[in-house]
Amino acid sequence: MHPLSPYIKDVNRRSFLKQSLSSLGVFALGDLMASDKIGDGNGAASFEGLHYPAKVKRVIHLCMAGGPSHLETFDYKPVLEENDGKAMPESFTKGEQIAQLQGAELKVKGPTFPFSRHGKNGMMISDRFPHIAALADEIAVIRSMYTEQINHDPAHTFMNTGSIIPGRPSMGAWTNYGLGSLSDDLPGYVVLTSEGGGQAQPISARQWHNGFLPSKHQGVELRSQGDTVYYVGNPDGISRESQGDLVETINSLNTQLSSRQHDPEIATRIAQYELAYEMQASVPELTDFSGEPENVLELYGCEPGDGTYASNCLMARRLAERGVRFIQLYHRGWDHHGSLKKNFTAVSELVDKPTAALIKDLKMRGMLDETLIVWGGEFGRTPMSQGASADGRDHHIKGFSIFLAGGGINGGTVYGATDDFGYAAQENPTAVHDLHATMLHLLGIDHQRLTYRFQGRDFRLTDVHGHLIEGILA
Secondary structure: OOOOHHHHHHOOHHHHHHHOOOHHHHHHHHHHHHHHOOOOOOOOEOOOOOOOOOOOOEEEEEEEEOOOOHHHOOOOOHHHHHOOOOEOOHHHHOOOOOOOOOOOOOEEOOOOOOEEEEOOOOEEEEOOOHHHHOOHHHEEEEEEEEOOOOOHHHHHHHHHHOOOOOOOOOHHHHHHHHHOOOOOOOOOEEEEEEEOOOEOOOOOHHHHOOOOOOHHHOOEEOOOEOOOOOOOOOOOOOOHHHHHHHHHHHHHHHHHHHHHHOOHHHHHHHHHHHHHHHHHHHHHHHOOHHHOOHHHHHHHOOOOOEOOHHHHHHHHHHHHHOOOOEEEEEEEOOEOOOOHHHHHHHHHHHHHHHHHHHHHHHHHOOOHHHEEEEEEOOOEEEEEEOOOOOOOEEEEOOOEEEEEEEOOEOOOEEEOEEOOOOOOEEEOOEEHHHHHHHHHHHOOOOOOOOOEEEOOEEEOOOOOOOOOOHHHEO
């Protein structure tokens, strides 16, 4: 950490500029130091500087909340199809953890939809994803993911934080802590949500929490419909200049308090007041889609601000353009315990085209090579049928699929495999910690060295686990 860091961070920019013209030189130094965005400056960080050349600048996590079935997306199983309706072999399930099918008669359910080969390597993808399939050479599918939690909220917690214990920092908060935002007038970590296509499981705001990291690293949820941010405008009779004076006065008092107490949360409060002031100008511009050409709106298939996943994908691109470091889009609609054919048809139609549009749009703008896209849910679904009509699948943790695209990813790759029934990861089993380690690696960070000391222990996103998923890296 640079010896001037604590002093530069404590000085309010507007006050400093007003004091003297000579302050411009120090302001420039502070801005250059801030642009490195490494570590927290609180004495708690043991991470200084990028560990490798970064392949990407940002992450867009497309979280398919509810657990999309790998057997209807990216993991075609001919044996499953051949055994449709037959008893599931007990050798797979005896003594295994099952969510709602525990004690029930277990029957095999074959793939609900046809699969076809796509791309140079003949990647098998469900016919419900024609737009994503057209980009087979851009994506790397991992068919051997597994997780530790079989119910939604703890599984989301594990996917986001690498821990089953609520209250740990999310991967977005860790990324923001390590690298900071590339934007001066928007948060470094932004979350958007949408729903449709089936049962919409609730998503807790603690999924994007900062945990024990300073609270300035917490994710900020933007509303997908209506006012993106409440109270972003000034009340009647309050000018931007008077609002700026108020923020400056409050921050001056907080700076004096910080010099005596050295509480990192005071520095957070100062930064958040500044950010809120800047967002009063940046958010209206962010949400003004009038400059988006008709062909771009058609590409995504959305009406901006309509609250859909498609609209959120377009917003994700706009956030990426403006320097947001970590963007999460939750789509709630993948929990298909019954009516799988009907609901999966609906949700895949909502998600397929916009996901492909985001990849294509970033590529057209020269941004895909500096962005990591991760698409997937918190777990998969069982090869066994569920429900009286046998038209559903239960939660499943032993094997599921996700895909990645963007900088540093070897497109057209299929990594790992489940067994013939799609029950368990068999070839190259891939843990959630491995995904986190690989994500940080592409951002230029060694996951073992990004730590934060809390209650006498050095914590990290991957805890004591995590290996690079070498097979998907370019």
